[in-house]
Amino acid sequence: MKIKFKNSIPLDDSTLWSKLKAGDEKAFSLLFEKYYEQLLRYGNSFSSDTEKVQDCIQDVFADVWLYKNTLNENAIVKAYLLSSVRNRLARIQERDHIFRKTTSTDSLDFLFDFSIEHQLIIDESTADKVNLLNKNINLLPSRQKEALYLRYHQGLSVEQIADLLDVNYQSANNLLHRALLHLRKEWNSCIPLLLLLSPSVL
Template sequence: MKAKTLQFKTFDDNTLWNNLKDGDEKSFSILFEKYYTDLVRYGNSLSPFAEKVQDCVQDVFTDIWVYRNGLQNSVVVKAYLLSSVRKRIARLHERDRIFRKATSTDTIAFLLEFSVENDLVDDDYATREKVVHLNKLLNDLPSRQKEALYLRYHQGLTVEQIAEMLEVNYQSASNLLHRGLLTLRKEWKGSFSLIFLLSLTAC
């Protein structure tokens, strides 16, 4: 896995994107392999139906290839892919009537459970107890705050990109992040940086 990660880092997303727009199948395959797992994991956070999520992710890549000539020249590839998966799952919810019929993605609940790994932090019993408490605080946050934190600290998206994905303005996205962090900071008294711990959470 580490070797594959290093291999992917040698390829610039913008170069791969522009190459696939020109019909380069290898660049398309590299992007697919690079992001497929992350996209499925994110899709699973929005829908409990794993097979349908995988279909949605594959459909996103299929559309990218079929309609490659009409793609924008300059995009943040990771943000574009995550947003595309989110929109497709929203349409899936609407079509299958799993949730109430919606015209936007703001009704999707974020389903993943956060878990800061104890063994990545400390062997100290008191610290481990605090981490258990932090996990509970994270998972008790409102769905939109959890998703915003996930996109910011797991996927590395900017506030602007999060706002676009969640179909809200910049200030609303910033507020989601701020409120989530504020709730956690009120309770977290450990020696480790809260941002550091968020980067270690496994979903």
């Protein structure tokens, strides 16, 4: 989604990011408005304390503004913000002793519940299969489920997922491959699995 200033052409993330780095408060506000809800949903996948997640997101954006001069000009904005929220939540949860003490974000449990909508369901048999698919997605190991979410719901590349999860490319690719392999074993339908996993229906 592109946003635009009043009476101007649409601005993509990279343009807004550059303007933010130059001190443009409007660009900063537009990025906040664009990604706040996505970041809130992602943060709530790790913590049910919505107020704490909201504070975390606000802190991330406060840091973005405070340290705007040192930000990477070529950053992938969505991936950067998702990663920043994830890492900050991990530090907060370590501090609060909600999870075992660790300096790694591996301890975070991804609690997002996938629910594929029924736009593509044409009969009761297919509905049963989609419900089974939902169930199997939500039973996947936490890291595999998060990798699927980042790939097919947030649209991140494998390289970006690897950076966000702090693993190498092959490890991120393996997470996706194992998750999809497991789901394909459970899915027996003419509707392509990847179509059901696409952002438009998640």
